[in-house]
Amino acid sequence: MVRExxxxxxxxxxxxxxxxxxxxxxxxGGVIAEEVGRVFAPEPVVSTIGLSxxxxxxxxxxxxxxxxxxxxxxxxxxxxxxxxxxGAPADATCRYADGKLTGGKAWVxxxxxxxxxxxxxxxxxxxxxxxxxxxxxxxxxxxxxQADGSSLGELSFSGTPAAELASSxxxxxxxxxxxxDATALAAAELVGVSERAFEITLxxxxxxxxxxxxxxxxxxxxxxxxxxxxxCEVAQAGVREALAQMDSETDPKVRARLxxxxxxxxxTAAKKITRDxxxxxxxxxxxxxxxxxxxxxxxxxxxAWLGDDAYHRRLWFEAREQEGAAQ
Amino acid sequence: MTDWNAMSDADxxxxxxxxxxxxxxxxxxxxxxxPKFAEIEHWHRKLHAKGWVAxxxxxxxxxxxxxxxxxxxxxxxxxRWGVNRGRDMGVQMVGPLIIKFxxxxxxxxxxxxxxxxxxxxxxxxSEPGAGSDLANLRTRAEIDGDDFVINGQKIWTTMxxxxxxxxxxxxxxxxxxxxxQGISFLLAPMDQPGIEVRTITTLSGETExxxxxxxxxxxxxxxxxxxxxxxWTMAKALLSFERIFIGSPSLAQNALGQLxxxxxxxxxxxxxxxxxxxxxxxxxxxxxxxxxxxxADQLKRGETLGADVSMLKIWVTxxxxxxxxxxxxxxxxxxxxxxxxxxxxVSVDVLSSFYKARPTTIYGGSNExxxxxxxxxxxxxxx
Ligand SMILES: Cc1cc2nc3c(=O)[nH]c(=O)nc-3n(C[C@H](O)[C@H](O)[C@H](O)COP(=O)(O)OP(=O)(O)OC[C@H]3O[C@@H](n4cnc5c(N)ncnc54)[C@H](O)[C@@H]3O)c2cc1C
Numbered sequence: 285m286v287r288e289x290x291x292x293x294x295x296x297x298x299x300x301x302x303x304x305x306x307x308x309x310x311x312x313g314g315v316i317a318e319e320v321g322r323v324f325a326p327e328p329v330v331s332t333i334g335l336s337x338x339x340x341x342x343x344x345x346x347x348x349x350x351x352x353x354x355x356x357x358x359x360x361x362x363x364x365x366x367x368x369x370x371g372a373p374a375d376a377t378c379r380y381a382d383g384k385l386t387g388g389k390a391w392v393x394x395x396x397x398x399x400x401x402x403x404x405x406x407x408x409x410x411x412x413x414x415x416x417x418x419x420x421x422x423x424x425x426x427x428x429x430q431a432d433g434s435s436l437g438e439l440s441f442s443g444t445p446a447a448e449l450a451s452s453x454x455x456x457x458x459x460x461x462x463x464x465d466a467t468a469l470a471a472a473e474l475v476g477v478s479e480r481a482f483e484i485t486l487x488x489x490x491x492x493x494x495x496x497x498x499x500x501x502x503x504x505x506x507x508x509x510x511x512x513x514x515x516c517e518v519a520q521a522g523v524r525e526a527l528a529q530m531d532s533e534t535d536p537k538v539r540a541r542l543x544x545x546x547x548x549x550x551x552t553a554a555k556k557i558t559r560d561x562x563x564x565x566x567x568x569x570x571x572x573x574x575x576x577x578x579x580x581x582x583x584x585x586x587x588a589w590l591g592d593d594a595y596h597r598r599l600w601f602e603a604r605e606q607e608g609a610a611q
Numbered sequence: 612m613t614d615w616n617a618m619s620d621a622d623x624x625x626x627x628x629x630x631x632x633x634x635x636x637x638x639x640x641x642x643x644x645x646p647k648f649a650e651i652e653h654w655h656r657k658l659h660a661k662g663w664v665a666x667x668x669x670x671x672x673x674x675x676x677x678x679x680x681x682x683x684x685x686x687x688x689x690x691r692w693g694v695n696r697g698r699d700m701g702v703q704m705v706g707p708l709i710i711k712f713x714x715x716x717x718x719x720x721x722x723x724x725x726x727x728x729x730x731x732x733x734x735x736x737s738e739p740g741a742g743s744d745l746a747n748l749r750t751r752a753e754i755d756g757d758d759f760v761i762n763g764q765k766i767w768t769t770m771x772x773x774x775x776x777x778x779x780x781x782x783x784x785x786x787x788x789x790x791x792q793g794i795s796f797l798l799a800p801m802d803q804p805g806i807e808v809r810t811i812t813t814l815s816g817e818t819e820x821x822x823x824x825x826x827x828x829x830x831x832x833x834x835x836x837x838x839x840x841x842x843w844t845m846a847k848a849l850l851s852f853e854r855i856f857i858g859s860p861s862l863a864q865n866a867l868g869q870l871x872x873x874x875x876x877x878x879x880x881x882x883x884x885x886x887x888x889x890x891x892x893x894x895x896x897x898x899x900x901x902x903x904x905x906x907a908d909q910l911k912r913g914e915t916l917g918a919d920v921s922m923l924k925i926w927v928t929x930x931x932x933x934x935x936x937x938x939x940x941x942x943x944x945x946x947x948x949x950x951x952x953x954x955x956x957v958s959v960d961v962l963s964s965f966y967k968a969r970p971t972t973i974y975g976g977s978n979e980x981x982x983x984x985x986x987x988x989x990x991x992x993x994x
Contacts, residue, residue, distance in 0.1 A: 486990060501994030506986035507979070513990060514922040521905050522898030548890075549898050597890040604893075 290356025314472035321476020328394030334466025342458035363389035385441035395437020414446035471550035481579035519553035541603035551593035641693035680911035690861035701725035701732035712837035735779035771821035796842035799830035815966035858923025876954030918988035
């Protein structure tokens, strides 16, 4: 599947043409992400387009791994977040010195099966992006299985060799931009999840009969279906508009605000739609034999990844306040 | 005569905006109530002199002849500047019907009088027993010599107490096999002994709508528009453009702007719970506007809108209501007080906004009726 996607140019969709990509921007990336959400593709498409390539194309566009990523020959997971002693996200403490990594990284998407890791670490004179091979010495990967069957990696490094790709403040700037891209694309993927979950549910309420009628002939069910449909359309329109605006916007703060807008909307919609979908299916919705549950689970995972709706509403509001104060 | 449609959207918008900003009286901006004609007559005269009373009518009948795209821009600018729609039932509802279904004599007689507001119209559709189920209407019109004689009652007739004429749906064939058949579209003068108007006071204390009683009221037979017993299909044919108009983001956008300045003045943003709810509302408005733009683009490409456009109305009216509810929350102990509240240099009438938002989910096809329509026409659900 990865190969097919790569041949279609999927991974390079948002990479500029002079860097070997298609140069079609996030809006086109979003259309792909919606499709990924609809078909429930387990491959880390969005994290590759948004995070891995998002980082490399901004920091080291000439690196040979770029072409390999675009061509689907390898995958590289991005390790940037860290878990504090209380289990919640914390400031980075993972160290890079004398060509070696020490410390740990958490919530790494696509860690299992990845050919290597793009690790954001600290060195004496500031942040650094390094590449550690998957089989590097002293690297331990702890797998955490997610609701949808995918997994997140918790990495620990003890003197793990890694090659420096970029350093200085540019690393954090590029990281923030790549995270914004990935956040927006995750929103688009959630739109696809919502749309498909709604379609499955609509089919179901048209065919399932009780009291000698399709349950979709009951007004309560009809009005709930309409509300889910409206929610879905608003989400699609809002997310697509946000992604298109990100393409024409250069200020990273504004782009981050737009990404938050997209994710806040997409999570709100996906949560409501996939949960109501279970209710409208009745007991079969609660079994693991029916597809609808997959979409609920995928929505859970995509909602938690890179921040849920409440989190992004907060970021969105803060960004809006800052922009207002700056004017 | 200017061909507005030949202008670029941007130029047209600029021209409309400039006119409103220069000419519309400041004290009439964002009027919280429906004005009587006398209150806005001065503005109407200006609009009439400019030839801008009927943006949607073809130029040959004295309209601006705008296509859908330009029309949308016109209304967007009107709402943005808080320009009152005036007493536009004649322009919005009777005029188009006469243009489409009326005789030459009817066009020649009525249309200029609508434009000049010599006649001021009210809409007599709803009755005590015919609200959502409008086809259930009972008000009778019977032919008697050269006249129709009308008996029955209309209700919720907006501004009937300040109207010279009423356009109405009446039952002309009580024996028709289906209740949608046997309904006709009739025009009648209000100033006659057979018609009695009683105002109804709304929750907000305004007298906006009325009951209208017909006791052997008369109107000449030539005031039948279209064919006898074909009124239902004619009235339905009018609704298509209104459905995007009624779902436009402006009411909610204006309310959000008010909420923001009020909440800021009141320090409500110090509360993280309020911040989140504000962000939710603001994003609801922003994402609705994105969906609205999608439908507007459809119109601009010359496509006709499907029944799915109703989702705009559902979303925006409910969002409008939530925003005005947040205003009340931000007002704290003032949340039950009538009249404007001064906060810094803004003055906000919290209750008036709240009241104004309530009927938006009732009129124009209630939101429940819109959901019925969407479920059948768009989702294809049975029953
Ligand atoms: C401010 C205002 C101005 C108005 N101006 C005019 C005017 O100028 N001229 C005019 O003719 N009319 C006017 N109306 C009337 C308006 O068109 C009606 O209020 C509307 O059609 C609803 O009818 P109703 O009020 O009788 O409510 P009902 O039809 O009795 O509805 C009551 C409740 O039941 C729900 N309901 C009804 N049927 C169904 C169903 N099948 N499924 C689910 N729920 C249902 C409704 O959604 C509503 O919540 C105005 C109304 C308002 C509020």
